[in-house]
Amino acid sequence: MLYFVSMVQFVSLLLLLVLFGLQSGAQSVPSIGNPFVQNFTKSQYKAGNQNWSIAQGRDGIIYAANNNGLVAYDGAYWALYHLDNKNFARSVAVAPDGKIYVGGKEEFGYYEQTGTGLRYRKLSHLVDPDILENDEIWKILFVSDGIMFQSFSKYYLYKSGKIEVHYGNGEPFLFAHQVADKFWIEKIPSGLHHWSANKFTPLLSKLTNVLAMLPLRQDTYLIGTAKDGLFMLKQNGEAAPWNPDKLINKLLKESQLNNGVKLNDSTFAFGTIKKGIFIINDKGNILHHIHKRNGLQNNTVLSMALDRQGNIWAGLDNGIDRIEINSPFYYYKDIFGEIGTVYAIKVFQNKIYLGTNQGLFYSDWTGSDDTSSSFNFTFVPNSQGQVWALDVFNGQLICGHNDGTFLVEGATLSRISPWTGGWANIQVPGMPSLFLQGNYTGLALFSDNGRWGLKHKFPTPKAAVIALFPKDTRSFWTVLNNRMEIIEFSPDFLSLRVSKSFSFNKDLPNVQYVTPVAVQGNTLFATDKGIFIYDNVLSKFKPYEDFNKALGSYARSKRIKHLGNAAYLFSNQGHFALVNFDQNQVNVDSAIFNNLEDMVMKNYEVVEPAGRHLLFGLDNGIAIFDRNAKGNTRIAAPLILGFQDISAPSDSSRYIDFKQALSNKQNNIRILFSSPWYLTSAIKYQYMLEGYLDEWSKSSETPYIDYTNLSPGTYTFKVRAISATGAVSEITEQRFTINPPWYLQWPAIIFYIMLLGVGVVQARKLVIEKIKRDKLALRQKLHRRQEELLRKEAEQNEKKLIEVRNAQLTQELELKNRELANAAANIVYKNELLNNLHEELLNLKDKNGNKLSTDQLQKVNKLMDNARSDERDWDLFEKSFNESHENFFKKLKADYPTLSPNDLKLCAYLRLNMSSKDIASLLNITTRGVEIRRYRLRKKFGLPTEKNLTEFLLER
Numbered sequence: 001m002l003y004f005v006s007m008v009q010f011v012s013l014l015l016l017l018v019l020f021g022l023q024s025g026a027q028s029v030p031s032i033g034n035p036f037v038q039n040f041t042k043s044q045y046k047a048g049n050q051n052w053s054i055a056q057g058r059d060g061i062i063y064a065a066n067n068n069g070l071v072a073y074d075g076a077y078w079a080l081y082h083l084d085n086k087n088f089a090r091s092v093a094v095a096p097d098g099k100i101y102v103g104g105k106e107e108f109g110y111y112e113q114t115g116t117g118l119r120y121r122k123l124s125h126l127v128d129p130d131i132l133e134n135d136e137i138w139k140i141l142f143v144s145d146g147i148m149f150q151s152f153s154k155y156y157l158y159k160s161g162k163i164e165v166h167y168g169n170g171e172p173f174l175f176a177h178q179v180a181d182k183f184w185i186e187k188i189p190s191g192l193h194h195w196s197a198n199k200f201t202p203l204l205s206k207l208t209n210v211l212a213m214l215p216l217r218q219d220t221y222l223i224g225t226a227k228d229g230l231f232m233l234k235q236n237g238e239a240a241p242w243n244p245d246k247l248i249n250k251l252l253k254e255s256q257l258n259n260g261v262k263l264n265d266s267t268f269a270f271g272t273i274k275k276g277i278f279i280i281n282d283k284g285n286i287l288h289h290i291h292k293r294n295g296l297q298n299n300t301v302l303s304m305a306l307d308r309q310g311n312i313w314a315g316l317d318n319g320i321d322r323i324e325i326n327s328p329f330y331y332y333k334d335i336f337g338e339i340g341t342v343y344a345i346k347v348f349q350n351k352i353y354l355g356t357n358q359g360l361f362y363s364d365w366t367g368s369d370d371t372s373s374s375f376n377f378t379f380v381p382n383s384q385g386q387v388w389a390l391d392v393f394n395g396q397l398i399c400g401h402n403d404g405t406f407l408v409e410g411a412t413l414s415r416i417s418p419w420t421g422g423w424a425n426i427q428v429p430g431m432p433s434l435f436l437q438g439n440y441t442g443l444a445l446f447s448d449n450g451r452w453g454l455k456h457k458f459p460t461p462k463a464a465v466i467a468l469f470p471k472d473t474r475s476f477w478t479v480l481n482n483r484m485e486i487i488e489f490s491p492d493f494l495s496l497r498v499s500k501s502f503s504f505n506k507d508l509p510n511v512q513y514v515t516p517v518a519v520q521g522n523t524l525f526a527t528d529k530g531i532f533i534y535d536n537v538l539s540k541f542k543p544y545e546d547f548n549k550a551l552g553s554y555a556r557s558k559r560i561k562h563l564g565n566a567a568y569l570f571s572n573q574g575h576f577a578l579v580n581f582d583q584n585q586v587n588v589d590s591a592i593f594n595n596l597e598d599m600v601m602k603n604y605e606v607v608e609p610a611g612r613h614l615l616f617g618l619d620n621g622i623a624i625f626d627r628n629a630k631g632n633t634r635i636a637a638p639l640i641l642g643f644q645d646i647s648a649p650s651d652s653s654r655y656i657d658f659k660q661a662l663s664n665k666q667n668n669i670r671i672l673f674s675s676p677w678y679l680t681s682a683i684k685y686q687y688m689l690e691g692y693l694d695e696w697s698k699s700s701e702t703p704y705i706d707y708t709n710l711s712p713g714t715y716t717f718k719v720r721a722i723s724a725t726g727a728v729s730e731i732t733e734q735r736f737t738i739n740p741p742w743y744l745q746w747p748a749i750i751f752y753i754m755l756l757g758v759g760v761v762q763a764r765k766l767v768i769e770k771i772k773r774d775k776l777a778l779r780q781k782l783h784r785r786q787e788e789l790l791r792k793e794a795e796q797n798e799k800k801l802i803e804v805r806n807a808q809l810t811q812e813l814e815l816k817n818r819e820l821a822n823a824a825a826n827i828v829y830k831n832e833l834l835n836n837l838h839e840e841l842l843n844l845k846d847k848n849g850n851k852l853s854t855d856q857l858q859k860v861n862k863l864m865d866n867a868r869s870d871e872r873d874w875d876l877f878e879k880s881f882n883e884s885h886e887n888f889f890k891k892l893k894a895d896y897p898t899l900s901p902n903d904l905k906l907c908a909y910l911r912l913n914m915s916s917k918d919i920a921s922l923l924n925i926t927t928r929g930v931e932i933r934r935y936r937l938r939k940k941f942g943l944p945t946e947k948n949l950t951e952f953l954l955e956r
Contacts, residue, residue: 029267029287029326030624030629033332033374033622033624034288034333035325035327035330036327036680037290037294037296038321039321040319040322041297041319042318044078045064045078045080047066047071047080048066050316050317051071052066052089052090052138053093053302053303054092054303055094055100056094057098058098059639060075060308061073063100064092065091068080068082068088069086069088070082070089070118072118075683075703076672076675076703079118081111083120085104085107087107089104091137091139091140092140095142099112100118101147101149103136103139103149105134106133106135106136107137109121109124110123115642115656115657115659115660116657117642123149123163127156135152137156139175141183146159150175152174153167153172154167154168155176166198168187172187173185173186173187173188174210175210179213183196186210188208191207191208192210192223204237205233207223207239208225211226211259212224212270214262216232216282220235221233224270226256227256229249229250229253230242242284243283246284248278248280248284249284251286252270255299257272259302261304264310266281267280267282267287269304269312271301271303275289275299277312279325288325289374293335295321297316297319298317298319301315301316302315309677311323311324311678327629328592328627329595330624332375332621333620335620339377341604341618341619342606342617342618342621342622343386343601344390344617345606346390346392346608347615350366351363351410353408360383360413361377362411363375365610380411382413383401385402387400388402391425393432393448393452394432396448396452398422398435398446400422400425400437401421403420404416404417404419404420404422405417405422405444405446416446416452417454419439419441419444419457420439421440421441422437422439423439423466424439424466425438426469426470428470429470431493432448433449434446435448436468438464438465438466438468438479441462442459443458443487443496444456444458445458456493461480461485464481465479466481467516479514479515485500485501485502487499508527513528515527518562526558526560529556530548531548531551550586550588551577552588554575557577559606561609566581569607571607573602574597574600575590575593576590576596576607577589578590578592591725593625600616600617601617604617614627635721635722635728635729636676637730637732638673638674638685638720639732640672640733641672641674642672643658643670643671644704645669646670646706646708658734661738662736662737664739664740666738667709667710668708668709669706670706672704673687673704673719674703677723679723683701683722685700687719689707689716689718690716690718691713691715712744714737716734716735717735718731719732719733720732892904899940903933905922906919906933911956913954916931937949
């Protein structure tokens with residue numbers, strides 16, 4: 001969905017885009033390789049196949065007249081707008097006031113921006129339907145006093161709110177054309193006419209089937225016809241073929257020219273029905289031919305437009321394409337997989353050679369922008385297999401191949417070594433007639449005796465040599481799979497010895513690879529752990545800390561290419577950075593190569609300088625970077641497209657008119673934005689919401705942001721765009737308000753104030769009444785307090801009496817307890833006396849010295865037993881005990897019905913805290929018997945082990 005941008009934003013954006021348009025329009029179009037083509041399929045824009053007309057809005061949005069209606073693209077979102085009659089659209093044009101005019105079958109009108117997107121205003125209803133029947137509007141032109149909607153039978157002039165219908169004096173029309181403030185229209189069969197104030201003036205030279213009309217030079221126009229080629233038209237109406245001997249005229253006639261657009265002061269593009277797009281210069285030379293085999297979705301170009309960045313937008317018979325002609329990057333893409341992944345590139349003797357995983361290929365190379373330098377790569381016979389390296393030594397091209405080493409002579413190969421995998425070749429310093437090679441099996445030496453040939457294969461090392469780099473004239477750093485060696489050669493280079501060896505595990509910090517390279521006259525060692533230097537005195541490697549810090553992530557580059565002077569290209573995991581040394585500063589620029597992201601072979605990045613160009617090997621071809629080209633360093637401000645209510649049901653309208661204040665229920669919103677600044681690499685955004693979080697977010701490619709549970713208030717949303725080169729756009733902002741709930745809005749607040757006034761009056765009355773009630777209540781309170789004081793005084797007196805009485809009772813209880821203790825002691829004493837008496841009786845003897853008889857003793861014992869079992873002592877004890885301990889036995893018996901009389905006696909003695917010995921005497925049993933009874937008593941009470949029996953009884 002596309003949305004409204006304020007007039008201030010429009011004006012500032014328009015000025016910015018116009019400046020960019022002027023800047024990009026003045027830049028020449030490179031002719032080496034092909035420009036990047038971005039394809040948009042109908043599955044992406046979700047409309048019909050054919051796109052008959054394309055235009056760009058003031059805000060940068062691209063509009064296309066499509067079979068299904070009007071298609072719009074803002075750089076992030078596609079949208080489709082249907083005409084009223086749901087029919088196809090044939091034409092689209094954007095007026096200076098920003099309105100988007102469209103024409104289709106039996107209908108025309110315009111769209112205008114609103115707070116929730118585009119709104120359609122129909123104009124064709126001003127025309128009699130019978131007049132409009134079967135008409136299709138193919139052209140829309142903005143004339144001085146109105147707007148022209150042109151069909152093949154007539155044109156409709158809209159001005160002052162009315163429609164005028166005009167005919168061609170009995171002749172139908174083909175197409176109308178506008179160049180600056182001049183207008184032409186072709187009548188059939190009389191040809192092209194100049195049109196002014198509804199007057200048709202025929203040209204001196206008859207021109208027919210005119211499908212493109214472009215400014216060539218001052219007062220001169222370039223005319224493109226369907227099948228007769230190109231013509232130059234003078235202001236006086238004379239026309240003549242333009243560069244008829246040039247190939248472009250023949251190709252345009254064959255492919256049926258359909259439309260054209262001027263790219264800059266010296267460059268034109270023509271779309272055809274059969275063969276795509278031709279880009280030519282003002283000399284008639286073909287710079288590019290863009291077609292299905294090199295990026296275009298199909299070869300039938302129905303419409304073209306140039307955006308303010310200088311991109312070509314092509315409406316095709318099936319799809320929409322964007323052609324990036326002003327980029328410093330141009331490409332040769334191996335769409336059909338005939339070449340493979342590029343591992344080596346070399347420009348040699350006006351040819352460019354590509355070494356790939358499928359063999360060696362070549363094409364012509366001029367390095368010039370004057371004519372087309374489109375590539376036509378041809379396979380070099382017998383080169384199938386992996387090509388690792390291409391080097392030029394002494395004016396001869398050496399090819400390091402999986403199957404050996406070859407001398408390349410034009411389009412032929414000559415094997416000069418059978419040793420496989422020649423991937424590291426280096427000429428011997430001071431001895432240009434020799435070069436060393438590292439290959440799959442070790443080292444080989446080649447010599448030039450008018451023609452390079454293998455001179456010697458060294459017996460050691462017996463391992464793959466990955467890289468070679470000179471240490472001095474006869475010593476070389478030699479990199480193997482898991483170590484690096486310094487190898488010294490004999491003066492004749494026919495023998496060698498290893499002077500030092502360095503393990504990747506011990507001498508270097510567990511690196512995976514090492515690449516020796518010269519940077520600013522110093523030998524550095526590039527590894528996956530950073531850049532190292534070698535200390536000759538200590539014979540040790542140490543990190544180059546300052547350089548690593550300056551390089552950042554590119555300190556782990558595997559390949560470093562010297563580009564001349566103080567410029568180097570570092571490559572790390574498919575990413576490139578241009579590193580320049582400026583006195584004591586290191587400048588690292590990686591943004592300019594972001595276009596190559598995910599297009600190259602990681603760890604096998606290849607780049608080859610060729611004049612002002614850098615050639616990059618890709619997964620499926622090459623990229624050509626023009627070091628002199630000046631790409632756009634600024635980026636247009638993004639558009640804030642609108643607000644979406646993310647809490648609304650999915651089956652209802654979720655879009656909010658952000659020009660109106662939002663309700664408090666619309667506080668869960670998604671803000672959509674985009675940048676109509678069309679680049680190969682993705683644009684990122686930063687945003688902030690003042691009043692919510694006053695700091696910029698992290699950059700993100702996501703063209704929207706959600707905010708939930710926003711409090712009522714006024715907010716300012718700000719967003720800015722960031723290109724892949726790091727350019728930051730101007731800030732676009734949108735202010736919006738979320739209303740508080742109805743009960744916090746002004747009508748409710750006024751009502752609250754009125755209600756408060758009434759409340760104050762009522763409150764005053766209530767306060768007066770309350771004061772009266774309070775006085776009465778105070779008197780009553782004082783009276784109650786006095787009564788309360790008297791009551792409390794009586795209670796205190798009564799409490800004191802109770803305390804005195806309790807003290808007396810306590811004394812009486814203590815006296816009773818002493819009496820009980822004394823009674824119990826007397827009983828114990830009596831029992832002990834009886835026991836002693838019994839013992840003495842047993843020891844008594846008669847006068848003859850004999851013990852007393854049993855009969856005699858039984859009488860006495862019976863008397864003593866009767867004395868022991870006399871219950872009168874217990875009855876007196878029990879009576880006294882009950883007086884001291886209120887109904888102790890009744891409570892025990894009530895709570896524990898199973899207690900026996902002996903149990904009750906034991907309980908009484910235990911409550912008096914008597915010892916087991918005294919209790920045994922009172923009960924006339926042994927001490928052991930007392931313990932047994934205590935145990936049984938605990939069982940009946942159900943006491944736990946840790947509970948003391950005496951304490952339990954004292955608590956009763």
